[in-house]
Amino acid sequence: xxxxxxxxxxxxxxxxxxxxxxxxxxxxxxxxxxxxxxxxxxxxxxxxxxxxxxxxxxxxxxxxxxxxxxxxxxxxxxxxxxxxxxxxxxxxxxxxxxxxxxxxxxxxxxxxxxxxxxxxxxxxxxxxxxxxxxxxxxxxxxxxxxxxxxxxxxxxxxxxxxxxxxxxxxxxxxxxxxxxxxxxxxxxxxxxxxxxxxxxxxxxxxxxxxxxxxxxxxxxxxxxxxxxxxxxxxxxxxxxxxxxxxxxxxxxxxxxxxxxxxxxxxxxxxxxxxxxxxxxxxxxxxxxxxxxxxxxxxxxxxxxxxxxxxxxxxxxxxxxxxxxxxxxxxxxxxxxxxxxxxxxxxxxxxxxxxxxxxxxxxxxxxxxxxxxxxxxxxxxxxxxxxxxxxxxxxxxxxxxxxxxxxxxxxxxxxxxxxxxxxxxxxxxxxxxxxxxxxxxxxxxxxxxxxxxxxxxxxxxxxxxxxxxxxxxxxxxxxxxxxxxxxxxxxxxxxxxxxxxxxxxxxx
Amino acid sequence: xxxxxxxxxxxxxxxxxxxxxxxxxxxxxxxxxxxxxxxxxxxxxxxxxxxxxxxxxxxxxxxxxxxxxxxxxxxxxxxxxxxxxxxxxxxxxxxxxxxxxxxxxxxxxxxxxxxxxxxxxxxxxxxxxxxxxxxxxxxxxxxxxxxxx
Numbered sequence: 219x220x221x222x223x224x225x226x227x228x229x230x231x232x233x234x235x236x237x238x239x240x241x242x243x244x245x246x247x248x249x250x251x252x253x254x255x256x257x258x259x260x261x262x263x264x265x266x267x268x269x270x271x272x273x274x275x276x277x278x279x280x281x282x283x284x285x286x287x288x289x290x291x292x293x294x295x296x297x298x299x300x301x302x303x304x305x306x307x308x309x310x311x312x313x314x315x316x317x318x319x320x321x322x323x324x325x326x327x328x329x330x331x332x333x334x335x336x337x338x339x340x341x342x343x344x345x346x347x348x349x350x351x352x353x354x355x356x357x358x359x360x361x362x363x364x365x366x367x368x369x370x371x372x373x374x375x376x377x378x379x380x381x382x383x384x385x386x387x388x389x390x391x392x393x394x395x396x397x398x399x400x401x402x403x404x405x406x407x408x409x410x411x412x413x414x415x416x417x418x419x420x421x422x423x424x425x426x427x428x429x430x431x432x433x434x435x436x437x438x439x440x441x442x443x444x445x446x447x448x449x450x451x452x453x454x455x456x457x458x459x460x461x462x463x464x465x466x467x468x469x470x471x472x473x474x475x476x477x478x479x480x481x482x483x484x485x486x487x488x489x490x491x492x493x494x495x496x497x498x499x500x501x502x503x504x505x506x507x508x509x510x511x512x513x514x515x516x517x518x519x520x521x522x523x524x525x526x527x528x529x530x531x532x533x534x535x536x537x538x539x540x541x542x543x544x545x546x547x548x549x550x551x552x553x554x555x556x557x558x559x560x561x562x563x564x565x566x567x568x569x570x571x572x573x574x575x576x577x578x579x580x581x582x583x584x585x586x587x588x589x590x591x592x593x594x595x596x597x598x599x600x601x602x603x604x605x606x607x608x609x610x611x612x613x614x615x616x617x618x619x620x621x622x623x624x625x626x627x628x629x630x631x632x633x634x635x636x637x638x639x640x641x642x643x644x645x646x647x648x649x650x651x652x653x654x655x656x657x658x659x660x661x662x663x664x665x666x667x668x669x670x671x672x673x674x675x676x677x678x679x680x681x682x683x684x685x686x687x688x689x690x691x692x693x694x695x696x697x698x699x700x701x702x703x704x705x706x707x708x709x710x711x712x713x714x715x716x717x718x719x720x721x722x723x724x725x
Numbered sequence: 726x727x728x729x730x731x732x733x734x735x736x737x738x739x740x741x742x743x744x745x746x747x748x749x750x751x752x753x754x755x756x757x758x759x760x761x762x763x764x765x766x767x768x769x770x771x772x773x774x775x776x777x778x779x780x781x782x783x784x785x786x787x788x789x790x791x792x793x794x795x796x797x798x799x800x801x802x803x804x805x806x807x808x809x810x811x812x813x814x815x816x817x818x819x820x821x822x823x824x825x826x827x828x829x830x831x832x833x834x835x836x837x838x839x840x841x842x843x844x845x846x847x848x849x850x851x852x853x854x855x856x857x858x859x860x861x862x863x864x865x866x867x868x869x870x871x872x873x874x
Contacts, residue, residue, distance in 0.1 A: 364825050364828075367829070367832075368828060368832065371832045371835075371836065374836075375835055375836060375839055378836075378839050378840075378843070379839055382843050382846065385846065385850060389850040389851065390863050390866075392843060392846050392847045392850055392851075393847060393851075393856070393859050393860075393863070395843050396755060396840065396843045396844065396847060399836065399839060399840045399843065400749060400758060400762060400840070403762055403766070403833075403836050403840075404746070404749065404762070404765065406832075407765055407766050407769055410769050410829055411769055411772065414769065414772055414773055414776060414822075417776070417822070418776050423821075423825075
């Protein structure tokens with residue numbers, strides 16, 4: 219709260235328009251970056267637009283803290299006819315995560331692109347990055363189901379292209395990007411079909427309006443089928459087990475910047491949209507919804523948490539390891555959501571932020587190391603902590619948060635999830651989370667052992683400490699994981715307020 | 726039979742949708758997979774348009790009652806109704822799904838363009854657009870990079 223008030227200094231004229239500016243400025247920045255004469259200019263545009271977007275997200279969060287739900291009507295057409303942006307505490311929290319990680323990633327891209335992407339593609343890369351930012355912020359801010367699809371695809375088209383340009387380092391990025399595109403588009407089309415079903419049943423696309431009309435329609439098979447299509451479609455985008463097939467390749471092949479974005483924000487925005495459909499649009503407490511959460515979501519999430527943790531233990535490439543770990547962690551998040559309680563949802567939202575920050579730290583640290591050694595396999599990273607201590611320490615902080623070491627955000631996140639599971643009487647969920655955490659310790663232990671304690675292979679390329687432009691955002695990210703581990707009031711309050719609002723609408 | 730006649734469009738939608746999905750997941754050729762994806766997306770277009778169709782409905786355009794088209798449309802209606810409401814009483818199809826699907830088509834075209842562009846780059850990098858050959862090449866490269874422990 220104090221942090222928020224200290225940073226929140228936007229003038230009132232800007233604050234009034236903040237929700238749309240957070241989307242439009244990155245969008246315009248994308249056009250400007252695509253036309254920029256040099257990579258340097260494009261980078262400056264990208265950083266400026268990302269910082270401005272984050273600032274506006276902060277202004278929005280401040281407004282939401284004061285007023286509850288913020289409704290911004292677009293083009294003078296009042297909802298439910300017109301499209302409106304509708305931001306609650308949950309959306310504000312996601313906006314902050316997207317804006318914050320995006321800004322740090324934009325700063326980081328200045329150096330990392332040189333090593334990972336062909337020089338002639340740099341301006342277009344920045345354009346794709348800003349497109350993705352605009353799409354993600356729009357996705358979490360919008361109050362219209364179809365509008366959400368458009369923003370989802372705006373961000374996805376950006377990420378497909380960004381994964382593909384990783385081909386300079388590894389041509390496997392190309393088939394990976396293609397697979398991602400196929401899976402992502404099938405998922406998005408499922409979402410459109412689902413929205414079509416809901417529109418057929420309710421005659422509206424405004425989410426709040428739809429929720430009001432669906433309240434008595436939860437027995438309708440049209441609504442149930444639409445709901446199933448929407449969850450399956452968004453499940454692909456969120457890499458929900460077993461729909462995560464596209465993810466390891468995309469994370470491992472793409473440039474490090476896109477791994478940061480996908481892990482920290484893109485998949486999380488899809489989860490956020492799923493949560494809105496599950497608890498806000500679809501009537502709560504209906505037998506169908508409850509059956510889905512108990513017998514559909516929870517077992518799949520538990521299976522994902524365990525199976526993908528085991529895959530991470532046996533993976534040989536470091537980035538692939540972290541990618542599998544991400545799918546497993548998404549399983550933890552869905553376990554919390556499946557509790558269908560305010561506590562469970564708030565713990566999951568908090569976990570989403572914690573996981574976003576820790577994975578962004580780890581991927582960014584790997585990107586910083588890859589500047590010099592271009593390594594992929596775990597063994598190539600042997601002993602890099604000697605040459606690049608700061609980068610290695612930042613990586614270790616992210617890893618510690620992933621395991622759930624006390625004093626990091628990951629500890630509070632896991633604690634909250636387990637507590638919520640036990641309060642709801644679902645002890646088996648707490649057991650699954652504990653088991654997943656033990657597996658996490660095993661693979662994180664392998665990483666730390668190799669990076670810190672192994673002797674470098676003879677003749678291996680020597681790592682160097684990353685330049686300040688890379689180190690600064692990396693250390694800020696690592697610092698945030700610790701800061702929120704000590705004082706979690708900002709994300710915790712927003713997560714609790716968001717969850718409480720969803721569960722108070724229809725008690 | 727009457728069921729088929731009244732749901733003909735929906736049957737076509739389902740057939741197109743399944744055929745598209747089948748091509749996407751069964752074919753190994755990247756271009757064919759894009760074709761399947763395009764079919765799949767197009768089927769949702771037909772679905773939305775079918776939803777919005779009102780039998781006997783016209784385009785949703787406001788008309789003046791004394792124009793030639795307006796008089797033609799007003800002819801079958803009750804004159805008292807036309808005097809009170811104009812030709813607004815003419816039944817028209819719901820325009821909103823049309824607009825939505827127009828947007829979805831634009832999104833689909835953009836995705837298709839990105840997908841085909843990536844397929845072109847795959848062809849340049851691997852010399853083939855067959856998924857199994859690409860997998861084989863990737864596996865060989867991976868084995869050369871890291872000899873079995």
